[in-house]
Amino acid sequence: MKIEETALAGVLLLTMPRHVDPRGHFSESWSQPRLAAAGIDIAFVQDNESLSRRAGTVRGLHYQAPPAAQAKLVRVAAGVIWDVAVDIRRGSPSFGRWVGAELSAENGRQMLIPEGFLHGFVTRAPDTLVLYKCSRPYAPECDRAVRFDDPDLGIDWGIAPGRAILSDKDAAAPTLRDAGTPFDWAG
Numbered sequence: 001m002k003i004e005e006t007a008l009a010g011v012l013l014l015t016m017p018r019h020v021d022p023r024g025h026f027s028e029s030w031s032q033p034r035l036a037a038a039g040i041d042i043a044f045v046q047d048n049e050s051l052s053r054r055a056g057t058v059r060g061l062h063y064q065a066p067p068a069a070q071a072k073l074v075r076v077a078a079g080v081i082w083d084v085a086v087d088i089r090r091g092s093p094s095f096g097r098w099v100g101a102e103l104s105a106e107n108g109r110q111m112l113i114p115e116g117f118l119h120g121f122v123t124r125a126p127d128t129l130v131l132y133k134c135s136r137p138y139a140p141e142c143d144r145a146v147r148f149d150d151p152d153l154g155i156d157w158g159i160a161p162g163r164a165i166l167s168d169k170d171a172a173a174p175t176l177r178d179a180g181t182p183f184d185w186a187g
């Protein structure tokens with residue numbers, strides 16, 4: 001397993017070994033013992049999948065507030081995304097900073113996003129299927145959103161903001177400045 005650090009401590013890019021043969025490939029897309037052996041010991045409890053029909057679909061920026069805060073492990077089963085995580089832990093040296101990476105069915109890269117971070121992605125291909133593990137179950141009462149084009153965050157999505165395909169919820173999301181954050185940096 002390849003582990004790449006990012007500019008945000010705790011946000012990692014993981015690539016699992018692929019066994020390629022003339023039929024295609026096989027990969028253990030997730031192994032709790034393999035991750036634990038690498039010091040990544042997160043008990044995931046829920047698998048999510050989202051299918052986005054059109055390129056340019058933006059889902060996010062989302063998080064669940066405590067006591068339902070989620071760590072996530074994101075991968076792409078079909079298509080391509082630009083995956084983004086934003087540190088929103090009050091007092092963190094990287095508060096308000098973001099990292100992005102291209103995850104695709106082709107490159108097999110996964111992004112590990114700890115609690116205390118916003119998560120969002122934009123699809124770069126039609127019919128993109130995103131699969132991700134969550135460390136706590138869905139809690140609608142704790143579900144929060146921050147606008148993807150928040151000027152204070154300055155995220156480069158690679159698309160013109162006006163061309164993003166958004167849910168009504170995401171189109172109406174507040175800025176981080178207006179929404180605030182429930183997370184404090186643990187140091």
Ligand SMILES: Cc1cn([C@H]2C[C@H](O)[C@@H](COP(=O)(O)OP(=O)(O)O[C@H]3O[C@H](C)C(=O)[C@H](O)[C@H]3O)O2)c(=O)[nH]c1=O
Binds near residue numbers: 048050072120167
């Ligand atoms: C997240 C979630 C949603 N739902 C239901 C609620 C709605 O009826 C429907 C669509 O939900 P939503 O529009 O919030 O889905 P996305 O916009 O893809 O949200 C996700 O996108 C970003 C990228 C994330 O990281 C979050 O996991 C998640 O917020 O699924 C559930 O039943 N369980 C769930 O865990």
